[in-house]
Amino acid sequence: SRIKVAVRLAEEPCYIDADRSQFDTAIVNMAVNARDAMHGEGELTIAVGATPRMPSIRRHPAVTGKFVTIALSDTGSGIAPDKIDQIFEPFFTTKGIGEGTGLGLSQVFGFAKQSGGDIFVESREGHGSTFTLYLPQVAGKAQPTATENDDALSVGEGACVLVVEDNVDVGRFATQALSELGYDTVLAMDGPKALAELVSCSNRFDVVFSDVMMPGMSGIELGQEIGRLYPAIPVILTSGYSEVLAQTGTHGFELLHKPYSIDELSRALRKIARYR
Structure with a gap:
């Protein structure tokens, strides 16, 4: 004020x-x-x-x-x-x-x-x-029609997200943001640890949210393995290396560019999340 x-x-x-x-x-x-x-x-x-x-x-x-x-x-x-x-x-x-x-x-x-x-x-x-x-600057365009609830943040309602991120600070930010949106989270520091979490209890997770650039198994490789073993669990990828993705593609996975805001994360999850 x-x-x-x-x-x-x-x-x-x-x-x-x-x-x-x-x-x-x-x-x-x-x-x-x-x-x-x-x-x-x-x-x-x-x-x-x-x-x-x-x-x-x-x-x-x-x-x-x-x-x-x-x-x-x-x-x-x-x-x-x-x-x-x-x-x-x-x-x-x-x-x-x-x-x-x-x-x-x-x-x-x-x-x-x-x-x-x-x-x-x-x-x-x-x-x-x-x-x-x-x-x-571009030439003027007609105003798009607003979609209903386009600006609304989705609420997790207890859905569980497996976060895969090798950077501790970024992983902490992601889990805190998801908690604010009402999601439960589990953090895995790399692809093999994420697969181990899924092996122990795949029914626990509704979505996997993974970084692309990680040592060893990349997020794309992890997503492909999850698609083979657990086809019902959707995967969202995130990366700040747009030039790498421009060369390799996202292989059909939903992609959220870093750095992302909480509302962008919410929109991505609302688009893809599988609720029980």
């Missing part, structure tokens, strides 16, 4: 071609980051515009073309110059323990890159920050 929000729109409508849910999540993540930087009091300005050029960002050359810009400016504490190159790394955070996961800005970065754009940061310690999303 102590943050004044101003929205400045372009004179003409600006269109992009991007996932609506991921776009919403990126804006919310940037706004939450700004709120925390202002310690709950200040001014947040959201400005939308169009530009014929994307500037040089993180040693990448400038790009000429039509781009839509979405800039969020705050009057917060700012970012130290030696931290700016790190803020988009997964799990990096300047916040205190328990105040943030470090995944918000990495989600924004991932969304920008997979949408063909990037994000630029300007900041001065003690004088606030401006985060500007650059996304390719």
Whole structure:
């Protein structure tokens, strides 16, 4: 209530071609980051515009073309110059323990890159920050018809998810997110351990949620083995290595791109989950 929000729109409508849910999540993540930087009091300005050029960002050359810009400016504490190159790394955070996961800005970065754009940061310690999303501009399209309950988070209602993830921090985030959605979870650190869990009690699990890139057995290999042994259990894969998947494909499995938000995870599970 102590943050004044101003929205400045372009004179003409600006269109992009991007996932609506991921776009919403990126804006919310940037706004939450700004709120925390202002310690709950200040001014947040959201400005939308169009530009014929994307500037040089993180040693990448400038790009000429039509781009839509979405800039969020705050009057917060700012970012130290030696931290700016790190803020988009997964799990990096300047916040205190328990105040943030470090995944918000990495989600924004991932969304920008997979949408063909990037994000630029300007900041001065003690004088606030401006985060500007650059996304390719497209011709206007007809508005899609909203589907019923499209924005609703699904509730797990006791369904059990076998999470397969070799990174401890990512595995902890996934299980915590699933718990918030009402799911029961079991964490396995690799493919063989996941198969051992299924052998011991396959009826316990409703869904397998697995990373793709793991030592030894990959998530795709694990999914194929589960499809052979337990065809009734659906598999969702997740990965941050889009270039690898572009070469190998997902072999028909549902794929959730890292970094993902809780609502994106919920949507994927709602789409595929087998409830008893």
